[in-house]
Amino acid sequence: MLPLNNIKVLIPRPVGKAKEFSEKLVELGATPIVFPLIEIKAINSKKLKTVFENNTYDWIIFTSTVAVNIFFKTIKPSSIKSKVAAVGTATQKELEQLGLKVSFTPSAATAKKLAKEIPLNKGEKVLMPRSEIAGRKIIDILEKGGIDVTDIATYSNTPVNYNKKDVEQVFSQNINVIGFTSPSTVENFVALTRKFKIKLSTPHIVSIGPSTTAAIKKLQLKADATAQEHNINGLIEAIKSLY
Numbered sequence: 001m002l003p004l005n006n007i008k009v010l011i012p013r014p015v016g017k018a019k020e021f022s023e024k025l026v027e028l029g030a031t032p033i034v035f036p037l038i039e040i041k042a043i044n045s046k047k048l049k050t051v052f053e054n055n056t057y058d059w060i061i062f063t064s065t066v067a068v069n070i071f072f073k074t075i076k077p078s079s080i081k082s083k084v085a086a087v088g089t090a091t092q093k094e095l096e097q098l099g100l101k102v103s104f105t106p107s108a109a110t111a112k113k114l115a116k117e118i119p120l121n122k123g124e125k126v127l128m129p130r131s132e133i134a135g136r137k138i139i140d141i142l143e144k145g146g147i148d149v150t151d152i153a154t155y156s157n158t159p160v161n162y163n164k165k166d167v168e169q170v171f172s173q174n175i176n177v178i179g180f181t182s183p184s185t186v187e188n189f190v191a192l193t194r195k196f197k198i199k200l201s202t203p204h205i206v207s208i209g210p211s212t213t214a215a216i217k218k219l220q221l222k223a224d225a226t227a228q229e230h231n232i233n234g235l236i237e238a239i240k241s242l243y
Contacts, residue, residue, distance in 0.1 A: 002029025003240050010170070010178045010202070012185045014038040014066070015160065021179070021232050028236070035170050037188040039158045040066055045074045048129065048154055055150070057082045058124040059103075063111055063138070064131070064182075068094040070155045071129045082127070087114050090231040109230035110210055115141035122146035129154040133184060159188045164196040177204045177242070179235055183215035190219045204242050208235045 007030045011018045015036040022032040052075055060082045062068050068091060077098040084102050086092040088109025092102045106113035115138040120126070125148045128139070132153035142149050180186050193200065205223050207213040209230035213223045225241055227234030 002027075004243060005029035007031070007176045007239075007243060008033055008173060009239065010035055010175045012037045012178065012189050013181055014040050014157070014185070016040075017066075021181075021235070024232065024236055028240070030239075033170065033173055033175060036160055037185050037192065038182075039160055040070070041156045041158060042070050042073060042154065043132065043156050044153055048074050048152055051150060051152060052079075052127070055127075056125065057127040057150070059083045059085055059118070059120065060127045060129070061085045061087075061114065061118070061138075062091050062095065062129070063087045063114070063134070065091050065094045066131070066155060067091075067129050068098075072098060074154075085114065085118055087111065088230050108210075111135075111138040112141070114138060120145065120147050123148065126150065128152070131184075132156050157184045159191070162192060167192060167196050167198060171198060171201075175202050177206055177239055178202055179206050179208075179239060180212050180216065181208045181232075181235065183212055186212060186215040186219060186221075190221070204239075206235060206238045206242070208232075 004025065009025050009030050010033050011021050012035050013021060018034045022034060025032045077100055080100060084095060084100055085104040086095055086102050088105060092105050095102050104118050106117045123146060126142060128149060128151045130151065130153060139149050139151050205216060205221055207216055207223045207226045209227060213226045216223045225238040227238045
């Protein structure tokens with residue numbers, strides 16, 4: 001018997017970002033239920049192009065695979081002369097597939113670890129392309145260390161518009177696990193269930209990493225497991241640990 005045989009896993013990943021997760025779950029015998037809560041849209045493309053072309057940066061820091069994908073829709077990988085940092089292995093892999101060398105990844109895939117461990121010298125210039133709703137923790141840490149940070153919002157996270165019938169249909173499928181991959185998916189999920197007064201009967205909630213777990217707790221839910229490796233493989237291992 002496969003390790004996740006007959007387990008139904010809700011995947012609230014952004015539109016178009018659930019393929020890898022779904023395929024790996026199927027291989028383990030699980031049934032993925034894709035329920036995208038966020039639509040990602042590129043923003044400030046002209047501003048990014050201008051900022052990039054008119055400045056020289058010592059480092060470019062990528063804090064998600066989405067940030068990588070959006071950034072390189074505007075900027076050619078061959079034009080990168082700066083050192084490149086990635087928040088974790090998934091982001092590193094995305095960059096390496098573009099032919100880029102990743103000079104730094106932190107010991108754990110969190111923005112705080114990245115900011116504290118990256119080998120920057122005072123006065124160096126850093127470019128950070130990120131979500132428009134990203135927190136400032138990493139920027140505050142870097143700026144306190146004397147780093148010149150250019151923070152540019154390159155994509156938006158827009159909630160997908162569902163009606164009550166859509167949501168009820170999803171939850172009628174006897175879901176066993178919800179696999180959260182970002183704080184914004186948690187926030188949109190809770191907003192949706194509260195809007196339509198839907199009670200959660202799902203036994204397990206699993207988180208991809210500390211920031212997502214913090215969002216789960218903040219919204220008064222319980223994370224039954226947090227991935228040790230903060231990527232899709234780690235999330236799947238966390239789900240397997242429950243069964």
